[in-house]
Amino acid sequence: MDRDDTTLRVLSTSDLAGLDISLADVVDTVEQAYRTLAAGKSDNPRKLTVKPEDGHSVSYAMLGRDGVRNVVAIKTSYKHGLHESRDQQHYYTTLTIYDDVTGLPVAMMDCSRIGSLRTPAVSALLARECATPDATAALVIGTGTQGRLALPFLLTTLPNLERLMLSGTHPDGIAAVRAELAHHFPDRKIEVVDDLKSAAREADVIVATAGAHTPAAVEADWLKPGATAILVGHGLAPSTLHRADRVIATSEAQMRVTGTDMADSSGSLPAVDLELPVIISGVYRARTSSKQRIFAYNSGLVVTDIALGHRFAQLALEQGLGTEIPLWK
Structure with a gap:
């Protein structure tokens, strides 16, 4: 069916799962x-958040525009059962993209795979920009969706990493992390660590991806001089933020919305020294000393979802994937 202003191409989870992207x-x-x-x-306004008083669910809405791809998109995210274990939660996230040149809809898609790739890619970029040049040891905390791709992405941006450590408690999750690494880097091995404190003391880069119920909490005193601690989910204690020599965030505004669990006893968060976009642009450097302990907050920006979602839409359209729905007819 030809594209027009009455139809919308819907890309399902299975449509996107079959797309090959490096x-x-x-x-x-x-x-x-x-x-x-x-x-x-590009434009990346602050996300809107809705959360009931008892905290059983959380919803986000994010609007953005990519000025190079010339597309506008809206991402929605809804998670229910936050007090339950991960397998008891319900989570839905979608991305709807419009072509801002033709005015036509591009696609509406499940955003779960996009998020599962975008987030560890951002962590890897943070690691590349914040880590010391001689960084050789990385520690990933957590074996969920984000933990499983953290090491392959870190090796993509920091190929000189030698020691790859993993802190996790779920056997299936550990096996999944091993499988992902073997798929992308078959010659590399993972060291599963039981003593988190000792592992943290030896890591140059720490990526904390654990779920909200994790008992893991790396303290600032555990970090070696020059270490970079990146928070994606949970696994870092607030001290790693409040006692950091430098604080980097993808977005300070979003950190103040989603990072409240890292606030001090007065409910405050420290100021952010730099945001990742200006570091990536080359205007500023994340690190000014090899001994600085850096805390980096990865909250994601919708412009990255839009860019990656548009890339997936292009690949899907080339392969004729998706279902055309006459939504506005």
């Missing part, structure tokens, strides 16, 4: 989105 392609797409934003060509 880790380097994902990183390049996300990095370009940051450069475009830093250049003032």
Whole structure:
């Protein structure tokens, strides 16, 4: 069916699952989105959040425009059962993209795979920009969706990493992390660590991706001079933020919305020194000393979802994937 202003192409989870995209392609797409934003060509307003008083669910709505791809998109996210275990939760996220040149809809898609790739790619970019040049040891905390791709993406941006450590408690999750690494880097091995404190003391880069119920909490005193601690989910204690020599965030505004669990006893968060887009653009450097302990907050920006979602839409359209629905007819 020809594209017109009455039909919408819907890309399902299974449609997107079959698309082949390299880790380097994902990183390049996300990095370009940051450069475009830093250049003032894209728009990324603050996300809207709705959460009931008892905290059983959370919803987000994010609108953005990519000024290089010339597309506008809206991302929605809804998670229910936050007090339950991960397998008891309900989570839905979608991305709807419109061509801002033709005015026609591009596609509406499940955003779960996009998020599962975008987030570790951002962590890998943070690691590349914040880590010391001689960084060789990485520690990933958590074996969920984000933990499983964290190491392959880190090796994509920091190929000189030698020691790959993993802190996790779920056997299936650990096996999944091993499988992902073997798929992308079959010659590399993972060291599963039981003593989180000792592992943290030896890591140059720490990526905390654990779920909200994790007992893991790396303290600032555990970090070696020059260490970079990146928070994606949970696994870092607030001290790693409040006692950091430098604080980097993808977005300070979003950190103040979604990072309240890292606030101090007075409910405050420290100021952010730099945001990732200006670092990626080359205007500023994340690190000014090899001994600085850096805390980096990865909250994601919708412009990165838009860029990666548009890339997936292009690949899907080339292969004739998706279902055309006469939504406005």
